[in-house]
Amino acid sequence: MLRLVLRRVVEAIPTLILITMLSFLLIRLVPGGPVTAMLGDLATPQLIAQLTHSLGLDKPIMVQYVIWLGQLIHGNFGYSYTVHASVLQLIGQNLPRTLLLVITAIIISHVFAIAIGIYQATHRGSWVDHALTGLVYFLYSMPTFWLGIILVSIFAYKMGILPSGGITNPNDLHPSLAALLAHLVLPVATLVLVTMAGWSRYVRTSMSEALVQDYVRTAEAKGVSRQGVLVRHAFKNALLPLITLVGLSLPFLFSGSIIIEQVFNYPGMGLLFWDAAGARDYPILQGIVLIIGVLTVLGNLLADIMYGWADPRIRYD
């Protein structure tokens, strides 16, 4: 087990290094480079030369990369051009909110996806199975933002029972947990509905396949109860790969969160990124690409390790 963990960690290192390179190079895509971006309309040849020198941008690019990497390790992600805060402060403020949204959605989505998938696999061909397949297909093809808009128009404007966006009530003196939870309902529901669709399709297929395996027939022949067969034999084997699937869905979830945060005006990483893109605030953009990339690699690593731990057949060597 320890060997597996070590091996996976070592394999992730080159990817992590390449992500830092990508994020380092991104800002150099900007025509004129970071200096022109920073100075904007104030740029004169003399100022550009001064700033280029003082920022160390006249050094060879590899040297610049190593210096930048050294600063990263010390937690210096740079300073925002437009907001008076360091990139790390801003990310530290917004990242927990996005993680709260995404992780809550992943958990709830799983409960539903597994329940629906298992029900369908054990009731194949019934009208409920067909109806659920149709519904899931529809949800799977649904644009995230449209679903969000519909939920807002129904629950916030028509019925007026849930807030339409933000994370606190505008009139509250202090942020309250109750208000936060109320504000989470619609964005989480949107994310759950779109992710549940793909995952429940997956559970239905793998459960249906597991139910006709020899080991399930053996268990039934031994006289194991229907529930025992489902839970102890079929379920365990069918659901293991779901762990990997969740790891692979992380980029999709983060992408989805940009759109959802936009629809619900939810102040997380997506909204921070969107605002920064509009203001051409490159250090923030660079920092977020880096953090999200690293989180995704770590998430996949965790999924891999959990998979190896949960399935003793996997040994990777």
Place this chain on the structure above:
Amino acid sequence: MGQPLTAEYLVPEAPKAEGRYARSWAILRRSPLAWAGAVGLALVVAFCFLGPALYRVDPMKVDILGSLNPPTATHILGTDEVGRDVLSRLMLGGQVSLEVGFAAAAAAIAIGVAYGLVSGYGGRTVDTVMMRIIDVLRSVPGLFLLLFVDSVFKPSAGLLIILIAFVAWHPVARLVRAEVLSLRERTYVEASEAAGAAKARVALEHLLPNTMGTIIVTATFGVADAVLLVAGLSFLGLGLPPPQPNWGAMLSDSMAYLPRNAWWLVYPPGIALVITVVTVNFMGDALREAFDLRLRQDRTGA
């Protein structure tokens, strides 16, 4: 005595592409899913491209006094915030959404197939490096990269196509590579190599035609994803510049009028998007069944 042993018997024949796919065609023609998808998509295309010929209302004509009107006999789907006709804008917006979606998917497939072929057939070192690059791209959510690049350059339809192709090609590349890795161990490929065929020739003559099933299926799902991505980007305000309408931007504009329950702005573009995506996915599923493939979609976002 039996037949003389000639070279023909020693070199196994590669499966002929036509023969291999004849069966798939037969399955496809009998598949209700394929028919539903093809007919549905044809209707969507006809609506967007032929509709304006039948429904002759100017999609750009502003009428401030008649703004935000619910559906009436003159404006079948009502009017938007400046009094423009929603139905005719839906048709015009659909044209852009479909064109960009299809073009982006085609570009993504072309890049992905070329990359996958080289990676799968180019040897171990090349493969490792090329797959590592894909690992990195897979770790950074596509929408973040798109937003970044979009903040740097001026938006246009051409840029949008390039951007979407850039985030959508790597799932294709991975699938093609996996297929090539298994194909290159086949006897007919080894035979062709032993006979002295150049690598490029083996790749184009044997590997490419036999991955066609995978390519067609991923291309189909790719179109659905690209249409969603175009809409998502336009929704974020980063797609195509106004006044040219498109479905994503129409939905984004509708948000401001939610408190007034302007449902005719919210539902038509969304329904048009869902119908497009569902019919394309129908075709993808039917094709997947016909080619007997097990592929999972890697979704890019939106």
